[in-house]
Amino acid sequence: MAKLWAIIKREYLERVRSKWFVIATLFGPIFFSAIIIVPAWLSSRSKATSDIYNTAILDATGNGFGHRLALNIAGDSTIPGRMPEVRVIAPAALTQAESLATHQVMQKDKTGYVVVDQQTLAGESARYAGRNATSIADMAQIKSAIRETILASRLEKVGLDNSRMREITFIPLDFSTERITEKGRAGSGMASVMFGFAIGFLLYASIVIYGQTIMSGVLEEKTTRVAEVVMSSVPTDTLLAGKVLGVGAVGLTQQIIWIVTTYILLQLRAPIMAKLGAPTMSFTLPDISLGAGMIFLLFFLFGFIFYSSLFAAVGSSVNSESEARQAASPLMIMIVSTAVFIQPVLLNPTGTTARVLSLVPFSSPIIMPIRMAVIGIPPLELAASLGFLAIGCLVALWLASRIYRVGLLMYGKRPSMREMARWVTYAR
Amino acid sequence: MTEYAIDIVNVTKRYAEHTAVRDLTLRVPSGSVYGLLGPNGAGKTTTIRMILNIIAPDSGTIHIFGRPSSDPKITERLGYLPEERGLYRKMQVKRVLKFLAELKGVKGSEAEVRIDEWLERLSLKTPEKDWGLSKVDELSRGMQQKVQFIGTLLHDPDLVILDEPFSGLDPINAQALKDTVVELKKRGKTVIFSTHLMDNAERLCDSVCIIARGEKVLDGTVTAVKEEHGQRNIALALEGDGMHGIASILSDNSLVKRADDSNRFFEIELVPGGDPQALLRRIVESGASVQRFEMIQPSLHEIFLQKVGAGARAPRAGAGAGGIEEGMTGHG
Incomplete structure (x- = not known):
């Protein structure tokens, strides 16, 4: 032994x-x-990334649309660095502001920028330019944030006060997914x-x-x-x-x-x-x-x-x-x-x-x-x-x-x- | 204590193709140095493996110090140096030795003390360098051989079995091995080794056994073997020119079978049972002045060639002859 x-x-x-x-x-x-x-x-790359926080919002609407959009993109967070930067711009100076922002994106200071103006307020158009323009998830999130912000502005116009409006538009939807195969769940x-x-x-x-x-x-x-x-x-x-x-x-x-x-x-x-x-x-x-x-x-x-x-x-x-x-x-x-x-x-x-x-x-x-x-x-x-x-x-x-x-x-x-x-x- | 360290009776070991050992009976007296001689393929290694209980005989019995060789307690009293040597190459020397000692039932702490003693004794551990801490494959071949000796002797075995111990040894290690064998005998240990180098056997062994083709050719003490199997020749030289005076004595057929003029001396072969002392007396009585009168003993080498070499030339085992020649000219 x-x-x-x-x-x-x-x-x-x-x-x-x-x-x-x-x-x-x-x-x-x-x-x-x-x-x-x-x-x-x-x-996780197919979900929105933190890139969207490092964007600039060129706000040519003149009614603070940009700030509300920034809050929506950030998911109500006001932490610096977790929120897009808002630049309020006169419509006439927009071209100049865009070329500055483009330059910043090229220098990698910013990921991209959103341009919102009167047409955006009318719900007709908005523009995004940036490195992550091909990221479906990032674009989807920015797009839905813009929709929500437009919806909020319209509700405001019909006379809903701020708190009622937030109540109605705030939908923290947790969308869980589950795959079903021939074997069941x-x-x-x-x-x-x-x-x-x-x-x-x-x-x-x-x-x-x-x-x-x-x-x-x-x-x-x-x-x-x-x-x-x-x-x-x-x-x-x-x-x-x-x-x-x-x-x-x-x-x-x-x-x-x-x-x-x-x-x-x-x-x-x-x-x-x-x-x-x-x-x-x-x-x-x-x-x-x-x-x-x-x-x-x-x-x-x-x-x-x-x-x-x-x-x-x-x-x-x-x-x-x-x-x-x-x-x-x-x-x-x-x-x-x-x-x-x-x-x-x-x-x-x-x-x-x-x-x-x-x-x-x-x-x-x-x-x-x-x-x-x-x-x-x-x-x-x-x-x-x-x-x-x-x-x-x-x-x-x-x-x-x-x-x-x-x-x-x-x-x-x-x-x-x-x-x-x-x-x-x-x-x- | 029994008289025999090893007592092999009628042992046979067969393999599919051939019989390695045939009806071998062999007794090694306790405390002796015993040589197992034979050409390559004669069955030496098989015999040794059976003594060590590595393989079992098909028939016959083997007793070591009076106990069956399969007794586990007996294996602890045996030390074995195999013909082809090797150790775990990647292992530290001291750990290899400790492992080998533990397999022989030596406690780890005790083994460590002995290992240090042995390493110092064989100058593998000096104040400058302790080779015991090196890995085996960092050592030279000669050092590895020393380590293997230590492994064989570490548990202080009563019976040491060395298979072709001199093959591949440098002269210094060969001398160290001879010294060790002599020392072991002095301490009452039994040493059995196989070899095809007759010189070493003749100098070291008390007794020998010659085997060939799996069978015992002869055995006994070296003296007895020589007396029994060699011609008893006498070398005779006389002072001056006295040779002619004894011509009548040398032609006496009742005493001298053959007298051979070897130029500087006569080599005289006596008739069977002839008394050399009677010859000497007659020569002295004849008035001749004897310068040299010497019993020339045949060497084991000659006996071996005579007994095995002749047989090996029979068609039955042509390969054996090559083995002998190789052995004779090979290692020294």
């Missing part, structure tokens, strides 16, 4: 100390936050789909990354012949178990760091988005109960043991990295073909494909957690999936340990599948 511990400790510490681990662990949260923040930020389901996708991706990535880590670790021990020294001290099964557990612990450590930092980033998301000038959308993670969390962990552990023991067997049977890549291709095909099904399963989590794939040991550790994230799984199906996976693990471990102990001592040409099958039958 102390020896198993020594092996686990070495596998764990040597990898956690390596700079690649540190880089990958830091890169993870940056990557995830980019996934979360960039699309939101991009989508998509809106609130989106969060759990994203969550399911994240889980699937995390499981897939960690199996690929750490499976190959184990493979090259085994290969290193074989090619440097350290394996022989270690094998003279501990049984090969202990060595294999120590590697799988040690590297598995590294993977788990990394995922916990990723999950915690991503969670913190999600909490900090609102301030970050505000800094970027994008409005914050509410984003709530699906509630994960402790029980569900434990089942996710079980799937991760079983899936990891299943694949990493097979990767270890491959590593022990070859003599170089290039041979290893070739020999590992059947395993990679198993994993990648599972990953291909992540999206179809997310779209149709109750379909036959999804149900079959979540029972087969080589795909269930990725597919079942995804389904769990989006729909409720009957306990019986869950138990069957875990049961088959556990049996799959035992078979994989048994096969792997037999190939491993023979392979580690076999140098020379790469064995054929038939030879490897024969290794399994070797006594030792």
Whole structure:
């Protein structure tokens, strides 16, 4: 037991100390936050931006229309910098004022300017010129602000007093949107789909990354012949178990760091988005109960043991990295073909494909957690999936340990599948 | 304490294509230095791996210090230096050594003390530079070999198994290894090593076993092997021109089988069971003045060539002969 511990400790510490681990662990949260923040930020570009506050209003109406428009654009805010600048201009001086404003826009002092005059008061026309003239959202907001201001002026004319008028024209409409697809309402389901996708991706990535880590670790021990020294001290099964557990612990450590930092980033998301000038959308993670969390962990552990023991067997049977890549291709095909099904399963989590794939040991550790994230799984199906996976693990471990102990001592040409099958039958 | 450090009885190990070890019986006395000699591919490494319980024999039994070799407690009393050496390249030297010690049941804190002692002893730790803090691949090859010795001996094993320990060693490390083997023997440890370098074996070993094609060719103490398997030749030189005076003695067929004039001395082969002392007495009685009368022992090298080289030339194992030649001219 102390020896198993020594092996686990070495596998764990040597990898956690390596700079690649540190880089990958830091890169993870940056990557995830980019996934979360960039699309939101991009989508916010379709809403009116803060550019509209940095505009000038050239008011040639002579009745204070410009000030009311500025208030409307700013959404009743009078904070400097959040409100367009109003320049009251005599109609005769308008041309000169426009060329000054144009110059300021060219110098990037202003984003653009609105010209309002008698025709605007009559509800006939208004003009805007500026850098953001192509931004549909910005133009829509300015246009609706002008409409509102005209409406207010007209109401004033018919004798409504200021407070009544504000009462009537102030419509702080919160227009929420929700998409409906053939599957029904998509809106609130989106969060759990994203969550399911994240889980699937995390499981897939960690199996690929750490499976190959184990493979090259085994290969290193074989090619440097350290394996022989270690094998003279501990049984090969202990060595294999120590590697799988040690590297598995590294993977788990990394995922916990990723999950915690991503969670913190999600909490900090609102301030970050505000800094970027994008409005914050509410984003709530699906509630994960402790029980569900434990089942996710079980799937991760079983899936990891299943694949990493097979990767270890491959590593022990070859003599170089290039041979290893070739020999590992059947395993990679198993994993990648599972990953291909992540999206179809997310779209149709109750379909036959999804149900079959979540029972087969080589795909269930990725597919079942995804389904769990989006729909409720009957306990019986869950138990069957875990049961088959556990049996799959035992078979994989048994096969792997037999190939491993023979392979580690076999140098020379790469064995054929038939030879490897024969290794399994070797006594030792 | 049992008499034998290693007791191998009728062990056979087969692989799909060939039999690596065939019905091998071998006993290594406790506290001795034992040489396992044989050409490449003779089954030395397979035998060593079975002793270490890395692989299991198909039939037969192996006992180490009277316990089955599969006993986990026994592995802690063994130290092993494999033929092809290597360590975790990216790992710090001290951490590698501590790991190897822990696998042999040494506690971490105890291991650290011993590691420092050993590093100082093999001058890998000096006031200027502590190589123990470097990564393995920053060390020169010679230093890595030293680190590997330390790894083999750190847990103070009672039985040290060295597979081709001299291959690839520079003369300084080779000398250090020889010194270490001698010191281990003085401390009552048993050392078994495989080699195809007969010179080293002849100088270091108390006993040897020659195996070829998976079978034992001969074994015993070096003295016994030489007596049993070499001709007992005598080199004789007389002062002045006295050779002619003893011609009648040398032609006595009851004592001398063959007398060969080797220019500066006669090389005399006695008949089987012939007593060299009787020959000496007769020569002295004849009045000749003896300058040199020496039992020439055949070297292990010659015995090896005679026993294995001849057999290896049989069509059955042509590859073995190449192995011997390679071994003879290779490392020194």
